[in-house]
Amino acid sequence: MSEAQVHEANVERVRQLLEAGDAAKLHQYLEAFHPSDIADVIESLDDEQRASVLAVLSDEVASATLAEMEEEEHPEELLVADPERVAELVRELSADDAADIIGDLPSAAQQEVLAQLPLTDAAELRDLLAYDEETAGGVMTTDVVSVAESASVNEAIEEIRRQAAEGEDFYSVFVVDRDGRLLGTVSLQDLVLSQPTRRINEVIEPVLTAVPVSMDQEEVARVMSRYNLVSIPVVDPAQRLIGRITFDDVMDIVEAETTEDILRFSGSSAEEYLAGGVGQAIKNRLPWLALALLTTSVAAVVIYLFRSVVEQAVILAAIMPVIAALGGNAGTQALAVTVRRLALDPDRHGTWRVVGKELAVGLVNGAVIGSLAAIIGYLIPEGSVYLGFVVMFAMWGNLIVAGFAGAFVPVLLEKLGADPAVASSVFFTALTDIFGFFFLLGLASWILLPQLG
């Protein structure tokens, strides 16, 4: 059985148990799964069924399942209707997961849930909810394990036992001074391997890097990936430790940012939710298509202005889309490579040198493809040496423009502080259409028509 079939079978079994109304059996069946797998099953059910499933799960499993679900898939009505249960569920979670779940609710419902929580928990969540979702503050959890620099290894282990009693995973133990300022870390590994009587300030390691609470999440992911960090401390402007971000958050960020980049690049809205419905997809993509209709209409105007050239040599109408398509393809290549370069390593590649490189690639590939096209232009019916030359130079020119623009536009956007991924293929198709038609028909009116008439 493939994984898709296993998934279908699990969903079917849950549906049967729901219909039979056998809560005990459903509980027993589902709790054997990992919360990620329960989340998958739930996302295939309708809202009412989701509510029934969450009702039979223990708080521990139900909360972990909610945390693993896509936020868009949360059964919002259920959550709004029962703030007591939501409060019980979020108490099981780390602060960042709790804030993600509450943050999705209408603000009246948020207040109702927060009112059910102990004062300190509610205050912590209010702090987290105030951060922009796409910054370090929005991603971090405030559940950090920290010890005083003056403690011994043994005292530190005792302290960690106490702090970690709530069961949250941790990978580093942070060392702070008495004002809560971050001084360094001790790894669990070092604690396990050290003699118990050594002092923490003997085994402390400097923090390679801490991120400010306002840093963009994409930048946080880049730092953690660059230095292979399993966890990174988040500090406020006074360098006080206020939270941490772990590798699993980074994986989620990378996934989300990559989806955003690919969708933008293809001229879809970056906000399109992959599992969303038809209506949402229509709404997200229609504006881009309308924009494309507008920009390619400019290309149509170019052709209209040259209509007498087309009338005198209709074969040009057949060649036009070939020039346009090749320009679009070459531009998309240059654009994709440049955008990806900038996404992976803006420091090293966000320079004008990249534009020179793509210009050189366009020059060479344009010459090769232009020559091939020239041979076709010579050999086809109604072809000639003159047509061959026209096709060659039009193709060459268009591929140079495509290579240049494909690198220039994203690099310029990066230099201006904008997201280079905004440069989508929609604009490039139009741009290379316009230049391609202009080159082809302009050259034809200059070189080819005098020979015909």
Next chain:
Amino acid sequence: MSEAQVHEANVERVRQLLEAGDAAKLHQYLEAFHPSDIADVIESLDDEQRASVLAVLSDEVASATLAEMEEEEHPEELLVADPERVAELVRELSADDAADIIGDLPSAAQQEVLAQLPLTDAAELRDLLAYDEETAGGVMTTDVVSVAESASVNEAIEEIRRQAAEGEDFYSVFVVDRDGRLLGTVSLQDLVLSQPTRRINEVIEPVLTAVPVSMDQEEVARVMSRYNLVSIPVVDPAQRLIGRITFDDVMDIVEAETTEDILRFSGSSAEEYLAGGVGQAIKNRLPWLALALLTTSVAAVVIYLFRSVVEQAVILAAIMPVIAALGGNAGTQALAVTVRRLALDPDRHGTWRVVGKELAVGLVNGAVIGSLAAIIGYLIPEGSVYLGFVVMFAMWGNLIVAGFAGAFVPVLLEKLGADPAVASSVFFTALTDIFGFFFLLGLASWILLPQLG
């Protein structure tokens, strides 16, 4: 100073120190950086300078720097010329990083390096080199920390101290039986928090999932990301523990696979190396452009076959690229969303339902954009109600084809066991060109021409 400027300044300083020939100062300057940052600086130098820099670094830093460099950037000549130094460097590294560095050398040089290593290390590396680079075996390291199920917590900690003496980071301690078969894990956290006299089989946790040595690296990354695992054990067919893969490997895999997907999607070779030279970029992209020349020539043939239609209504030549471009854009949208869906979660979304959804989106967006285009077709010079109808139905039809094909092709590839990302936008541009021209010119000869003549 921006990060790019800091990088330029660092490179400039290293160049100055190299020219001054001051090895001691260069050593002192560079060793203050993280190996990832040294790797960045080195990649901006030429081969001779790279060799000089690696010569002044300590084995520990030089080896970590090599491990952080892109494999394509390794100073291969230097490595081939000095197998003794390479052997010293790889002894500093974990087995997977060592195998990556040696695996890039010509096989004669590989043997020379292996001959310099202790027999057991060489045997371990030979085993690793035998695995396909893109499978779990090619990514894993064999440096695992494991304890016997029969040990006490205290004995286990002693054993871990012994095994971890080489300094490799670890996140889980695996528990094996006397034949080396994987039974479970104990987290460091649990060991730190447990009473020293408890037995390992009291604190053992079942392994959520272990991956077979032959599993594709992309699948490994998906499993680890799905279950938020910091480290995953790799087993042979007899369930014996032979290695582990950690979260930092997963980040590298996700980065590489994403780059591959985006480049493929844009019709670039998936093997194009982002920091590579102009020559390599030309070689990688040219075949795709030649292929595009071939496929779009089919679209040109369609137009040629309808040339009498174009002759009778040259305005059609101006409308053609608009229909083609919109089809291309809509197809690219459907394709990008579908490919990304399949990449993130093939189990849930790799179904024909996705095709139905994209067909519905094409139907609606085609009707809207087709209606807008019809208004343009009516209002423009030489426009008419008949031209409006022709443009509308051609646009509509092309957007339906684009939506259907954009989802159908990748889903079909997935069902056939092929990589859906192979479906690049190059094919789609040609496909929607062909259908667009056929619809437009066919409808024009049927509806529009009788009105004109």
